[in-house]
Amino acid sequence: xxxxxxxxxxxxxxxxxxxxxxxxxxxxxxxxxxxxxxxxxxxxxxxxxxxxxxxxxxxxxxxxxxxxxxxxxxxxxxxxxxxxxxxxxxxxxxxxxxxxxxxxxxxxxxxxxxxxxxxxxxxxxxxxxxxxxxxxxxxxxxxxxxxxxxxxxxxxxxxxxxxxxxxxxxxxxxxxxxxxxxxxxxxxxxxxxxxxxxxxxxxxxxxxxxxxxxxxxxxxxxxxxxxxxxxxxxxxxxxxxxxxxxxxxxxxxxxxxxxxxxxxxxxxxxxxxxxxxxxxxxxxxxxxxxxxxxxxxxxxxxxxxxxxxxxxxxxxxxxxxxxxxxxxxxxxxxxxxxxxxxxxxxxx
Amino acid sequence: xxxxxxxxxxxxxxxxxxxxxxxxxxxxxxxxxxxxxxxxxxxxxxxxxxxxxxxxxxxxxxxxxxxxxxxxxxxxxxxxxxxxxxxxxxxxxxxxxxxxxxxxxxxxxxxxxxxxxxxxxxxxxxxxxxxxxxxxxxxxxxxxxxxxxxxxxxxxxxxxxxxxxxxxxxxxxxxxxxxxxxxxxxxxxxxxxxxxxxxxxxxxxxxxxxxxxxxxxxxxxxxxxxxxxxxxxxxxxxxxxxxxxxxxxxxxxxxxxxxxxxxxxxxxxxxx
Ligand SMILES: Nc1ncnc2c1ncn2[C@@H]1O[C@H](COP(=O)(O)OP(=O)(O)OP(=O)(O)O)[C@@H](O)[C@H]1O
Ligand SMILES: [Mg+2]
Numbered sequence: 001x002x003x004x005x006x007x008x009x010x011x012x013x014x015x016x017x018x019x020x021x022x023x024x025x026x027x028x029x030x031x032x033x034x035x036x037x038x039x040x041x042x043x044x045x046x047x048x049x050x051x052x053x054x055x056x057x058x059x060x061x062x063x064x065x066x067x068x069x070x071x072x073x074x075x076x077x078x079x080x081x082x083x084x085x086x087x088x089x090x091x092x093x094x095x096x097x098x099x100x101x102x103x104x105x106x107x108x109x110x111x112x113x114x115x116x117x118x119x120x121x122x123x124x125x126x127x128x129x130x131x132x133x134x135x136x137x138x139x140x141x142x143x144x145x146x147x148x149x150x151x152x153x154x155x156x157x158x159x160x161x162x163x164x165x166x167x168x169x170x171x172x173x174x175x176x177x178x179x180x181x182x183x184x185x186x187x188x189x190x191x192x193x194x195x196x197x198x199x200x201x202x203x204x205x206x207x208x209x210x211x212x213x214x215x216x217x218x219x220x221x222x223x224x225x226x227x228x229x230x231x232x233x234x235x236x237x238x239x240x241x242x243x244x245x246x247x248x249x250x251x252x253x254x255x256x257x258x259x260x261x262x263x264x265x266x267x268x269x270x271x272x273x274x275x276x277x278x279x280x281x282x283x284x285x286x287x288x289x290x291x292x293x294x295x296x297x298x299x300x301x302x303x304x305x306x307x308x309x310x311x312x313x314x315x316x317x318x319x320x321x322x323x324x325x326x327x328x329x330x331x332x333x334x335x336x337x338x339x340x341x342x343x344x345x346x347x348x
Numbered sequence: 349x350x351x352x353x354x355x356x357x358x359x360x361x362x363x364x365x366x367x368x369x370x371x372x373x374x375x376x377x378x379x380x381x382x383x384x385x386x387x388x389x390x391x392x393x394x395x396x397x398x399x400x401x402x403x404x405x406x407x408x409x410x411x412x413x414x415x416x417x418x419x420x421x422x423x424x425x426x427x428x429x430x431x432x433x434x435x436x437x438x439x440x441x442x443x444x445x446x447x448x449x450x451x452x453x454x455x456x457x458x459x460x461x462x463x464x465x466x467x468x469x470x471x472x473x474x475x476x477x478x479x480x481x482x483x484x485x486x487x488x489x490x491x492x493x494x495x496x497x498x499x500x501x502x503x504x505x506x507x508x509x510x511x512x513x514x515x516x517x518x519x520x521x522x523x524x525x526x527x528x529x530x531x532x533x534x535x536x537x538x539x540x541x542x543x544x545x546x547x548x549x550x551x552x553x554x555x556x557x558x559x560x561x562x563x564x565x566x567x568x569x570x571x572x573x574x575x576x577x578x579x580x581x582x583x584x585x586x587x588x589x590x591x592x593x594x595x596x597x598x599x600x601x602x603x604x605x606x607x608x609x610x611x612x613x614x615x616x617x618x619x620x
Contacts, residue, residue: 052521072524085522089540099526102536150526 003028003186004154009048009058011041011210018044019055020210026154026203031180031187032215033197035233036207042190043082045207046156049188050079062153078147080157084139086131092142093118093127099150117145120179137168144176148183155180155187161196173199194234198222206230222269224339228346231267231339238273238309239345240266240283249340252282253332257340265346267339268332273311275299275328277320282331285309287322297321301330306345382599389592396587407593417594420578424558427492427574431557432550434497439504440546444538446505447512458509465502469562472499477566488569495567496557503556504549511545512538547612551605559598 004026011019018041026032034042047053049060051072060068067075086095096117100110118124121141131139140160147155160176161169177200180187191197197204198218205215206229214226225231228239244264248254257264276282285303292298297315299322300308309330313319322328332338388396392404411417445451446458464472476495477487485491515538523533561576568577575594583591 050521050525052524072521073527073529077525079522079525081518081522083516083518085516085518087519087522087537098523098528098536102523102526102528102532146526 002026003063004049004188005059005061006045006049007059007061009045009055009060011044011048011053011055018210019048021058022210022212024205024212024215026186026188028186029184030202031177031189031200033201033204034188034190034207035192035194035197035204037233038192040207041210042192042207043158046079046158046188046190049075049154050077050156051075076150076153078150078152078155080140080143080147080155080160082158082160082162084131084143084163086139086142086146088131091128091130092123092134095131095142096146096149098146103150113149117149120148120182121145136163137172140164140172141175144179148179148185151183151185153186155185157187157189159190159192161191161193169196176200198234204234206233208233223337225267226341228265228267228341228343231341236270236310238266238268238270239307240268240303240305240309241345242266242340244340244342253335255332255335255338255340259340259342262342263344265341265344266332267341269337270298270310270312271296272333272337273309274331274333275301275311275313275320275322276331277322277326277328279327280329280331282329283309284327284329287324287326287328289324290322299328301328303330385592386596386599388589389596391589391592394588396589396592400589407589410590411593414590417575417578417582420573420575423489423572424575427489427496428554428557430493431496431500432554434493435500435504435553436546436550438497439501439549440508440539440542442501443505443508443512444534447509461505462502464498465506469499469560470566473563473566476563480567487567489572492564492568492574495563496560499560499563500553500556503552504546507545507549507552508542511542515541544612548609551609555602555605558601 002025004024006022006024009019009022010017022041022045024032024045034045036042044053048055051067051070055068058068059066062076067077087098090098093114097110097114100113105113115124115127118127121144123138123141123145126134126138131142134142140163144157144160157176161172164172173196189197189200191200201218203215204218204221206213206221208229214221214230216224221230221234225234225237231237231239242249242251242264243262244250244257244259245261247256247258249257249264249266251266255266275287283303285301287299288302288308289300290297292315293312295315296312299311299313301311303309311330313321315321384398387400388398389407390403390405391397391400392402392406442461446454446461451457472495476491476498480486480491519537519541520533523537524530528536559576561580564574564577565580568574573581575598579591579594
């Protein structure tokens with residue numbers, strides 16, 4: 001069952017079209033990530049769902065009920081702010097209790113639910129501290145608990161890990177996912193870190209210029225990007241210009257493509273490119289640069305395209321290594337894993 | 349790190365010079381007279397002398413026998429508390445509107461709110477008196493409270509506005525998101541964070557209302573004079589250390605209020 005349906009939401013600030021008929025459907029209990037470059041409207045979409053922004057057009061429905069016209073305090077939607085927005089004059093416990101107090105929940109029940117929430121985020125020992133006496137990660141957990149304790153229909157999180165250092169970020173990502181699974185709450189999560197998106201979510205929605213460009217499971221998006229933008233934005237991709245003729249690409253490797261004749265783009269991930277020394281079937285080129293990343297070595301090979309072809313070769317015995325200047329041939333290892341998109345390459 | 353001594357900029361030197369000058373000036377003009385007044389108040393004889401010829405609390409005891417003075421202290425206390433309440437009740441919402449509100453002529457509104465501060469108290473006093481006469485409203489306690497409130501309102505408004513401008517507007521959104529309406533958010537989130545500023549504004553208002561002469565002279569009830577006005581008349585006929593004793597008490601009161609503010613908010617948070 002669909003918990004949240006966003007239907008044609010449009011918002012314009014002055015002359016700037018920030019959301020252009022945005023559609024998004026989120027299933028009950030699943031985690032969707034909004035991923036996109038800065039300024040593409042992620043925060044604005046979240047704020048529209050929470051009611052802080054009034055869309056010019058479109059509908060937002062939660063469990064079938066249209067909430068587009070409700071004021072923010074009457075929507076059953078939790079929001080975790082980027083800088084947490086904890087109340088500085090309230091203790092951790094009172095911050096978490098805030099929504100329950102406002103809802104006039106009986107005192108005993110508040111106490112019970114708040115202490116449950118404190119246990120959930122493992123901060124019971126810090127209950128009587130004020131926000132400024134907590135670390136960034138702890139504050140963030142309080143912000144999440146403050147939203148979760150109300151058991152909202154939908155939880156919105158706007159770049160909740162931005163203020164955390166890399167180490168903490170990683171452990172918090174795992175913690176958050178476990179927490180969400182335990183409570184089973186429908187969540188939308190904003191980030192512009194694609195690894196975070198892949199790690200945390202059931203589905204990833206790629207946003208661009210106020211629209212949702214593609215939505216799917218992390219691997220679907222990675223394996224089957226529907227545009228050069230998505231291919232380039234998620235992971236790294238080689239976008240090679242080609243022509244489709246009679247359902248196949250022209251060039252050294254003819255790859256099946258269900259596209260009309262015309263210019264096209266061959267998309268292949270660096271790990272799907274193999275290099276062999278000298279000439280052979282494939283794209284001839286010259287190694288221009290290499291980066292040893294540990295498990296793999298990444299080569300940049302000039303094959304005569306406007307951008308170098310990237311190849312990531314594993315580093316085990318038997319895999320040849322190349323020096324800059326070496327003449328090589330690049331090939332797509334697994335043709336089925338390559339994607340052919342209509343139109344010329346279009347680098348984001 | 350800062351460079352060698354000769355690298356100190358002219359601006360810094362000027363600032364340091366000004367700071368020293370200011371310190372010396374405030375010691376000479378503010379602290380020294382206060383100390384002299386306090387010293388004089390312990391004079392055992394019947395006239396003012398410095399240094400005092402001895403130490404006695406005679407004039408403090410004498411104070412207790414001057415019914416008119418005691419009454420005026422009560423009047424002043426009562427008036428000051430009322431002025432403080434009026435300024436808080438009007439000042440906090442006004443500051444809120446002036447900071448958060450979106451309406452035409454907001455700049456003019458803010459200038460208007462703070463205008464009494466630019467005006468000499470005497471002008472406000474005379475204006476109140478004349479206007480009062482025009483609408484047949486005599487100088488009275490109520491008149492005094494109203495005119496002093498006009499005069500003191502900017503204290504509260506300015507301090508509260510400064511604090512409001514520093515509050516995170518996201519907190520209001522967070523509160524709304526958690527289910528609170530506008531009023532509930534104001535009382536649960538905004539007001540508690542304004543409390544120190546409101547408290548400080550109230551304290552300043554109290555001190556100002558308690559020893560204001562310029563406005564009070566024109567608008568107070570002739571039969572129930574507040575302390576500053578009473579003193580003003582008193583010094584014209586009497587020059588005993590009694591005046592010094594009352595002044596010392598007032599200095600003490602101001603100091604206590606300042607200390608309380610300092611404990612509650614920190615003095616350095618003012619003026620901004
Ligand atoms: N209240 C507003 N008034 C005017 N313009 C706004 C307002 N809010 C957002 N914008 C503009 O809308 C665009 C999208 O903003 P938004 O905050 O939704 O982007 P975002 O995807 O969250 O970006 P980021 O990743 O940097 O947080 C930006 O160009 C921003 O300047
Ligand atoms: Mg954003």
